[in-house]
Amino acid sequence: xxxxxxxxxxxxxxxxxxxxxxxxxxxxxxxxxxxxxxxxxxxxxxxxxxxxxxxxxxxxxxxxxxxxxxxxxxxxxxxxxxxxxxxxxxxxxxxxxxxxxxxxxxxxxxxxxxxxxxxxxxxxxxxxxxxxxxxxxxxxxxxxxxxxxxxxxxxxxxxxxxxxxxxxxxxxxxxxxxxxxxxxxxxxxxxxxxxxxxxxxxxxxxxxxxxxxxxxxxxxxxxxxxxxxxxxxxxxxxxxxxxxxxxxxxxxxxxxxxxxxxxxxxxxxxxxxxxxxxxxxxxxxxxxxxxxxxxxxxxxxxxxxxxxxxxxxxxxxxxxxxxxxxxxxxxxxxxxxxxxxxxxxxxxxxxxxxxxxxxxxxxxxxxxxxxxxxxxxxxxxxxxxxxxxxxxxxxxxxxxxxxxxxxxxxxxxxxxxxxxx
Numbered sequence: 275x276x277x278x279x280x281x282x283x284x285x286x287x288x289x290x291x292x293x294x295x296x297x298x299x300x301x302x303x304x305x306x307x308x309x310x311x312x313x314x315x316x317x318x319x320x321x322x323x324x325x326x327x328x329x330x331x332x333x334x335x336x337x338x339x340x341x342x343x344x345x346x347x348x349x350x351x352x353x354x355x356x357x358x359x360x361x362x363x364x365x366x367x368x369x370x371x372x373x374x375x376x377x378x379x380x381x382x383x384x385x386x387x388x389x390x391x392x393x394x395x396x397x398x399x400x401x402x403x404x405x406x407x408x409x410x411x412x413x414x415x416x417x418x419x420x421x422x423x424x425x426x427x428x429x430x431x432x433x434x435x436x437x438x439x440x441x442x443x444x445x446x447x448x449x450x451x452x453x454x455x456x457x458x459x460x461x462x463x464x465x466x467x468x469x470x471x472x473x474x475x476x477x478x479x480x481x482x483x484x485x486x487x488x489x490x491x492x493x494x495x496x497x498x499x500x501x502x503x504x505x506x507x508x509x510x511x512x513x514x515x516x517x518x519x520x521x522x523x524x525x526x527x528x529x530x531x532x533x534x535x536x537x538x539x540x541x542x543x544x545x546x547x548x549x550x551x552x553x554x555x556x557x558x559x560x561x562x563x564x565x566x567x568x569x570x571x572x573x574x575x576x577x578x579x580x581x582x583x584x585x586x587x588x589x590x591x592x593x594x595x596x597x598x599x600x601x602x603x604x605x606x607x608x609x610x611x612x613x614x615x616x617x618x619x620x621x622x623x624x625x626x627x628x629x630x631x632x633x634x635x636x637x638x639x640x641x642x643x644x645x646x647x648x649x650x651x652x653x654x655x656x657x658x659x660x661x662x663x664x665x666x667x668x669x670x671x672x673x674x675x676x677x678x679x680x681x682x683x684x685x686x687x688x689x690x691x692x693x694x695x
Contacts, residue, residue: 352381352390352399354406367406372397376419384426386482387525391420396435398424398450400480400525405499409525410480416448429528454479454530456502456522463535466554467508475502475520475532487519487531508539514622515539515588538585540623545580548633549573549599550641550692557656558587559686566644566666566674568600568607569654569687573639577695579612579631584643585653585690588621592645597626598674599693602638606664607678611639615673618645633693641691646672653690661687 354366371378376393383389387409388401396418400410418435425432431450460474461467473486473493477500484502486493488511494504502520515538523529538554549571561567582597598613614626633639643652644666654663663686667679 352378352388352401354388354401354403366404369399369401369406369408371399377421379420380423382423382426385525385527387480389424389426389431389525391416391422391424391433391435393419393421396420396433398431398433400431402482409482412448412450415450418446426526429526431526451528454481454522454524454528456481456484456520456530456532458518458520458532458535461518461535461537463537464554464556466538466540466552467506468539468541469508471506471508473504473506473518475522477502477522479522480524481522482525483523485521485523487517487521489517490519493518509541511539513539513541514619538622545694546575546577548575548577548579548693548695549639550583551688551690552583552692553688553690554585555653555655555688555690557654557686558589558651559654559656559689560590560649560651561643561645561665562649562669563592563645563647564668564670564672565681566596566642566668566671567663568640568642568666568678569663569689569691570602570638570640570661571688571692573633573635573637575633575695576635577633579628579633579693580695581625582612582614582628582641582693583623583625583691584641585623586618586620587651587653590618590620590645590649590651592618592648592650594618594646594648595624595626595650596642596644596646596674597624597691598628598642598644599631600640600642600678602640603678605662606680607640607642610674610676610678613642613674618650628693640678641689641693642674642678643689643691644671644674654686655688656686658685660685663687663689 352369352371356364356366358364372392372394378393379391381388381390383403386403388403389398391398396416398412398416398420401408416433416435418437420433420435422434432447434445434447436445455478456475459476461471475484483496483498485496486504493506497504515536518535518537520532521529582599584597595618596613596615599611600607601609601611612628612631614628616624616626618624643650662683664683665681667681
C-alpha cells in the first residue's frame with residue numbers, strides 16, 4: 275500500500291470523492307501533496323476510487339474541482355488508485371503510456387472508461403476504469419500532440435491536438451464515434467436447446483458491457499466483463515422457436531445490436547428417450563397429403579412407448595398429423611405397433627400420445643409420418659446420404675396402414691422425430 279506520505283508520486287490530481295455519502299476533498303487530508311517526490315515511471319496518476327465520482331455538468335469526469343500540483347513531471351503512465359477508508363491510496367492498476375519527454379493529457383473518466391492522450395504522437399487510449407484493461411486506442415487517426423483532456427459528449431469522444439509548436443502550426447479537433455460489433459457465438463443458429471444453456475457473444479471495439487436479449491427482452495443482467503455470457507434456463511420458455519441477440523455498448527454510451535439467432539426450445543415433457551432422434555435437422559423434407567414416410571431408427575433403451583414427437587416445419591400446410599411406429603421386417607417397415615393423431619403446430623415440436631407399445635433396446639424400428647390433409651413439411655437429413663427411409667405405396671391414406679407396403683426408398687433418415695416412455 276502506498277501512503278500519501280510515501281515518495282512515489284511526482285504529480286497528483288486531487289479530486290473530490292464520493293465517500294460515505296459525503297464529499298470529502300483529498301486536499302483536506304494533506305494540504306501539501308506537492309511535497310512528494312516520485313520515480314520517473316510513476317509521474318502522472320489517475321486515481322480510481324472505490325466509490326463514485328461526483329458528477330458536475332453534463333458529463334461524468336474525474337476532474338471536478340481539480341487541483342494539480344505544480345511539480346515538474348514526465349508523465350509516462352496512467353495509474354489507477356483506490357482511496358481507502360483511512361484516506362491512503364493504493365495502486366489498483368497502471369498502464370504504460372508513450373509521450374517520451376512530452377506531457378500526456380489529463381485523464382477523463384466517462385461511463386466507466388478512462389480516456390488519456392499521448393503528448394508525443396497524439397494517440398488516445400481508453401482503459402477500463404476499474405481494471406485498467408485496454409479497450410481501444412486511436413492509432414494513427416490522432417496525430418500531433420494531445421495535451422488537453424479528451425471530452426465525452428453526445429456519444430462521441432472529442433480530442434484536440436497540436437500539430438506543432440511553431441507560430442504557423444495549427445491544431446486539429448477530432449470526434450471519434452465508436453466502431454463496435456457483437457455477435458452471438460453460442461448456441462448455434464437453428465439448434466435445438468433444452469435445460470440450462472450458456473449463451474455467449476464475441477465483440478470488437480471498446481465494448482464495456484453486453485446485454486443479451488431473448489425475443490427482444492433482456493435475458494439476465496447486463497454482463498460487465500469479457501468473456502461475455504449469460505446462463506439461460508430454457509425451461510422457463512415455451513417450447514418452440516425463440517430469438518437470441520445481444521446489444522453491446524461502449525463507455526460513451528454508443529450501442530450496437532447483433533444479428534438475430536433463431537433456436538428451438540424443446541424440453542421433454544417426461545419419460546425416457548426410447549428411440550428416434552431429438553436433433554433438429556436443417557433439411558426440410560415434404561410429402562403430399564395421403565402419402566406416409568417411415569424412417570429407420572434403432573432403440574436406445576427398453577421401455578413402454580407412450581409418446582411420439584416430431585418437428586413440423588413452419589412452411590407445412592398440413593391440417594392433421596399422424597405419427598406412428600412400425601416394427602422391422604427384413605429391412606423394411608413391418609407391422610404397425612402404435613399411432614396417434616393431432617392437429618399440428620407449425621415451427622415447433624409436436625408431441626402426441628400413443629397407445630402403449632413395448633420397445634426393446636438395440637432393436638430396429640421405423641417412425642412414420644403422415645398428413646391426411648395438406649402438404650406435410652418436416653425435418654430430416656434430406657441428403658440421400660444417411661439411413662434408409664421409404665414412402666408408402668398408397669397415396670390416399672387417412673391413417674397409417676396396419677402393414678406397411680413400400681413405395682419409394684430414400685436415404686434421408688433420421689428424421690427429427692422420437693419416442694419416449
